[in-house]
Amino acid sequence: MSILGTKHFYKKVLLIALPIMVQNGITNFVNLLDNVMIGQVGTEQMSGVSIVNQFMFVVILCLFGVVSGGGILGAQYYGQRNMEGVRNVLRIKLVIAVTLMIIAGVGLFFLDEQLISIFLTDASEVGDPVATLAYGKEYLMIMLVSLPPLAIEMSYSSTLRESGVTSVPMFASMVAVGVNLVLNYILIFGKLGAPVMGVAGAAIATVVSRYIQAAFVVIYSHTHTKKNPYFEGLWRGFKISRAMFGKVLLLSAPLMANETLWAAGMAAVNSCYAQRGLAVVAATNIQSTLYNIFNIMFIAMGDSLAIIVGQKLGAGEIDEAKDSSKKIIVMSMFFAALGGILMIVMSFWFPSVYNTNGEVKDLAGTIIRICACFMPIHGFLHAVYFAIRSGGKTFVTFLFDSAYTWVVVFPVAYVLSHFTGIDITLLYFCCQAIDLIKATVGFFIYRSGIWAKNITV
Numbered sequence: 001m002s003i004l005g006t007k008h009f010y011k012k013v014l015l016i017a018l019p020i021m022v023q024n025g026i027t028n029f030v031n032l033l034d035n036v037m038i039g040q041v042g043t044e045q046m047s048g049v050s051i052v053n054q055f056m057f058v059v060i061l062c063l064f065g066v067v068s069g070g071g072i073l074g075a076q077y078y079g080q081r082n083m084e085g086v087r088n089v090l091r092i093k094l095v096i097a098v099t100l101m102i103i104a105g106v107g108l109f110f111l112d113e114q115l116i117s118i119f120l121t122d123a124s125e126v127g128d129p130v131a132t133l134a135y136g137k138e139y140l141m142i143m144l145v146s147l148p149p150l151a152i153e154m155s156y157s158s159t160l161r162e163s164g165v166t167s168v169p170m171f172a173s174m175v176a177v178g179v180n181l182v183l184n185y186i187l188i189f190g191k192l193g194a195p196v197m198g199v200a201g202a203a204i205a206t207v208v209s210r211y212i213q214a215a216f217v218v219i220y221s222h223t224h225t226k227k228n229p230y231f232e233g234l235w236r237g238f239k240i241s242r243a244m245f246g247k248v249l250l251l252s253a254p255l256m257a258n259e260t261l262w263a264a265g266m267a268a269v270n271s272c273y274a275q276r277g278l279a280v281v282a283a284t285n286i287q288s289t290l291y292n293i294f295n296i297m298f299i300a301m302g303d304s305l306a307i308i309v310g311q312k313l314g315a316g317e318i319d320e321a322k323d324s325s326k327k328i329i330v331m332s333m334f335f336a337a338l339g340g341i342l343m344i345v346m347s348f349w350f351p352s353v354y355n356t357n358g359e360v361k362d363l364a365g366t367i368i369r370i371c372a373c374f375m376p377i378h379g380f381l382h383a384v385y386f387a388i389r390s391g392g393k394t395f396v397t398f399l400f401d402s403a404y405t406w407v408v409v410f411p412v413a414y415v416l417s418h419f420t421g422i423d424i425t426l427l428y429f430c431c432q433a434i435d436l437i438k439a440t441v442g443f444f445i446y447r448s449g450i451w452a453k454n455i456t457v
Contacts, residue, residue: 013304013328019166020300022174025293037188038202039354043282044128045199046354048135050285051119054270056143058263059104063151065259066096067158068306069252069394075162075307076314078230086230090159091240092248097151100256105144112137119274119281132278135199142203149214156217161307165228168220176213180205254394258402265405269431272410272417276424279360286351286364291371294339298379301332302386309390318452325390329383329446336379343372367428374432377439384442391451400442409434 039046070093077085108115116136120129157169186194187201197204225232273280305328312321347368351361389397409431416427445451 009324009327010331013301013308013331016164016166016307017300017304019170020161020303021296022170025296036353037184038199039286039356041188041198041355043278043356043360044131045135046285046356047278047281048116048132048137049139049199049202050281051116051132052136052140052143054119054267055108055115055140058260058267059101059108059147060150061259061263062100062104062256063097063154065256066100066252067093067154068259068389069255070096070248071158071162071306072251072310072390072394073248074159075310075390078163079311079314083230085244086159086163087232087234088241088244089248090155090230090234091238092245093155093158094152095240096249096252097155098148101147101151105147108140108144112140116140118271120278129278139199139203142200142207146207146210149211153210153214153217156214156221159230160217160221160228161303162310163228163230164307169217172213172216172220175216176209179212180209183208251394254398255389258394258398261402262405265402265410268410269405269413272413273424273428275417276427279357279363280424282354282356282360283351283363283367286354286360287367287371290343290346290350290368294343294375295336295378297335297339298332298375298382301328301335301379302382304328305332305383306386306390309387313391313452321390322449322452325383325387325446329380329387332379332383333376334379336375336377336382340372340375343375344369347372363424366425370425370429370432374435377435380439381435381442384446387446388442388451391453393451393453396445396451400438400445404438404441408437 038049070089074086074089077083077089113133116133120133153172157172160166160168183205184202186192187197187205188199189201190196194201221228221231222234270281270284273284305325308328309321309325312318312324347365350368351364354361354364385397385401388400412434413427413431416422416430
């Protein structure tokens, strides 16, 4: 089987991937503008928001694990044209997602200061840890209000994508980010007669935009039931099959644990970087903001792979599923390499748009270039992860992803940051280079073909 596809194949993949790219691109671009706006206010504000967003990232990925676990089954049911199956999976996703967001919100509310303080040290002369803590707590308390609509929107949007409807979540995102951008400008800086609210204004803008995004997706879904019949009667006699709930939970639990532990692991690695001071926190925030702009291409490839391969597996087309996955993996690596080149070009001027000192700007430029060199590896790992996951091998993905982060990456970062005096750039490079081992393991798991299974039978 060739690693290159036909024109028809690429058209099919891009029809799914481009709306996802556009949606993620717009969202991440507005996040970049948010970040720059907060960066114009000061280093402490930017660092406080950055720290809180790492915890929000853990919560969002936990939610992603829930909807993805159900999505494996949902995509295969849709491949069989079993709309009742898709509908029941969506109900289960909603129940689990909303419950988890309530638990996460309560936990973050009571543990706010302890969690934020993990990232605060006096190792650098840049920034005030006390002020950073205060700004972080202020931002977090408001952001907690955004968790319920996030759970509902992600459950609905994931179901739409599983059936190949990727444009609706894209348009919802476009509306939301437009609202977010305008409100950010007004509330952060106090424009059009509004008070200057700083980080609180940024949080309020995000909360409002998430409610609007959820309303857009829900209203569309229930007014277009002929095109998307699985939404018909979704809330009428809201019943959940115990057997199906168990099946979704069996798929979701490892994914939810994986996404949560992986995100927590990355936050733990970032806390190791933070041992070098607040300058590093600010610099890694700048780096991750730019990275999120250019990783949208290979992330969309992973989503496309999950949809296309999942539907083929559900239809019993095992060989076709393997062939499609191979071609999409190659596409993912190509787009990741392209993103890496663009990151390197931008690394020489992008940090200068922030209102921070030269130490932070120079450090940010260096770690951006280091990260860019490993982009093709990131693209490969992301696509392989979705290939393995599409056949229901969620425990394998758990070992491959989060277990690797905690057993290999975090210990290395911890030892190097706490027991050596190596420069932060070398520390960052070592933690990136460890992914080469993970890529080798992923290649052999993927090539074995053990993941290509129809789990609906």
